[in-house]
Amino acid sequence: xxxxxxxxxxxxxxxxxxxxxxxxxxxxxxxxxxxxxxxxxxxxxxxxxxxxxxxxxxxxxxxxxxxxxxxxxxxxxxxxxxxxxxxxxxxxxxxxxxxxxxxxxxxxxxxxxxxxxxxxxxxxxxxxxxx
Numbered sequence: 001x002x003x004x005x006x007x008x009x010x011x012x013x014x015x016x017x018x019x020x021x022x023x024x025x026x027x028x029x030x031x032x033x034x035x036x037x038x039x040x041x042x043x044x045x046x047x048x049x050x051x052x053x054x055x056x057x058x059x060x061x062x063x064x065x066x067x068x069x070x071x072x073x074x075x076x077x078x079x080x081x082x083x084x085x086x087x088x089x090x091x092x093x094x095x096x097x098x099x100x101x102x103x104x105x106x107x108x109x110x111x112x113x114x115x116x117x118x119x120x121x122x123x124x125x126x127x128x129x130x131x
Contacts, residue, residue: 041102041131042075045109048127052113052120067116074112078104106131 049071053064073089079101081092095104110128114121 038102041105044131045071045075045106045127048124049109049113052117052124056120056123057117070116071109071112074108075105078108102131 046068049068050064053059053067057064057067059067077088077090077092080086080088082095082099082101082104106128110124114124117124
């Protein structure tokens with residue numbers, strides 16, 4: 001359990017560093033004006049994902065890691081598509097000019113968790129509305 005928490009904390013730290021590290025845009029067409037970034041949304045939704053997958057969904061560690069990976073990949077794709085500094089895992093639609101990376105991260109995590117854990121839909125909806 002302690003190792004799993006350490007691994008998750010490391011993943012969150014790396015994601016936060018990637019969001020804060022300047023770099024070249026993935027393509028000039030995706031470059032957008034600088035927007036304020038708050039990596040707390042990632043750690044918040046990571047905790048929500050752990051609660052939903054492990055505590056409420058009762059998934060064992062190997063399966064839980066798979067679902068946590070789905071959530072992390074969705075958040076990454078959503079944020080880097082808006083940010084434009086890195087290439088997403090898959091092609092994404094072009095975001096509006098002043099899209100919020102925080103809102104995109106929360107929406108991506110919410111949608112993945114809602115699809116795979118419909119029994120937690122009520123709590124997830126409350127979490128999403130709060131964010």
